[in-house]
Amino acid sequence: MSEQTMQAVVYDEFGGPEQLVLREVAAPTPGPGEVRIRVKRAGVNPVDWKVLGGGLRGLIPHVLPIVPGWDVAGVVDALGPDVPELAVGDEVLSYARKDWVQQGTFAELVTVRVVDVARKPEGLSWDAAGALPLAGLTAERVLDAAGVSLGSTVLVHGASGGVGTLAVQLARLRGARVIGTASLSGHDRLRALGAEPVAYGDGLVDAVRALAPEGVDAVVDLVGGVMQQTLAVLAEGGRHASIADHAAGEHGGRWVWVRPDGPRLETLAQRVADGELDVEIAGSFPLADVAGAFAQSMSGTTRGKLVIHVAD
Template identity: 50%
Template sequence: MTERTMKAMAYASYGGVEVLELHELPVPKVGPGMVRIGIKAAAVNPVDYKIMAGYLDPVMDVDFPAVPGWDVAGIVEAVGFDTPEFRIGDEVHAYGRRDTVGIGSWAEYISLPASMVAHKPEELTWEEAAGLPLTGMTALRTLDALDISAGQVLLIHNGSGGVGQAAIQIARAAGVRVLATASETNHEFLSSLGAEPLVYGEGLIERVRVLAPDGVDAVADFHGEALEDTLAVLKKNGKHASIADGSVAEAGGQYIWVRPDAKVLERLDVMVKEGTLSVKVVSTRPMQEAAAAVTDSMAGHAGGKIVLTSFTD
């Protein structure tokens, strides 16, 4: 039997964008309880180039050639034994992080456990559906950890990033007052999401105290290098968490690393259907232009999701 192959953007060794090349790889098999997805779109996230550079080598095994990408949206192409949740032709999306780095979503196909995969809301485009899982689930996990409720005040460091944008919308839908830092060019957009924007950097503590003289109830750090400011404005017994600074645990906070879980993604999908959560896609490129998309992501000022779409001929 001839083995099916697929196009994939992959790297055979650690490095920068120069190691990312077009490969012809076997189409992944479909084990029991799994689905194979024909990929329509895959998001680019900062963690992708960090893994490619080897930053996570101490904690994650890598099978070379490795295909980056944990966010995916597409159509179910095959199902494994005992997978009643899905049928061939279903439109789905997922945060598809595995225990090892191997075949990710920057390819034509990916196979994932059904427990990671959710049905795509029809309200989302393919690009938006691919852009939601990692950032949205990270935001939701952070807010769950902070256990903040209606009427309380939340400070978000880096409200203009993908995680920050999702967190603002989720918190506002729950009746939370949100203060969020960003460059002035993004203030109008953050206001449109319901946040009270603040310029980040020197003087932030004083600017927060003007808006919240008694301090804030919780802080979500989506940037890093913000612990001193966080502790200065946090109320006594307030909670804080970070996705970018592991040292927060030593200061009574929680370091967040999101887990793949379709049930969490489905909570976000409900918000999408209700109209309280949206995804801002700022640029798209065909899959073979992944290196350029990574370069854009590394610049750090996207202001929304960068998404790869299907390979073009």
């Protein structure tokens, strides 16, 4: 690879995983207040294939061709002007979403605003560093929006996924009691994390009411399509928030669109390194097989996070 080009996964039109190709493209140059990261790992999130399908075109500008991916862990490769906070060679991670969709993290190099970058602590694996940013920050923001704190009883819809397992752990660290929805195959995992599992389906409301007869103080929706159940189990004065249902605000709740936050991500990364949080890695794929990672994520059967292994 020359200094001016890099390998990246790209798509030229919206569609499915078959649109993804690995090819040589121009390497980005960091601007003022930016760093360039040589990518080691990039996390896969459902939003990546939703963007590929055109699902966010009304929410954020898109510029084709697009390099997908918003999670990154790697080594600072170059600095833009006025970046005293970091140095070339620093190990970092970031939720690298920009204000438009074009230059993502499924590539050998990516530029990121320095304020969105966290230092990677010792003891944090590269896989966990690549998988943590979007899921961890999303879990924190949605718990904040639902008012989850010491003594709360919270219901987490979709508790066994990548964001869900982190939301369960973070809620428990805040001193909350957690009830989590998951398919039966995920119940043992939720119990191990300190949550009380309930199954999806028609019996969900009765199951939650049996555990919390007065209703729950907060509901965190990570899946969408569950507003009726949310309102049915919410105690009077309770709060609810969703990352998947834009209509949450119409029903007294909050819709959360997570934003990059370098300092908060650095705190989360340290908690993982210290063993307070566990980032479950469900699988690893090479850069040449991002399509395979998307297909697995789209199957809806993944427990934990998928990562793209770009470099050692």
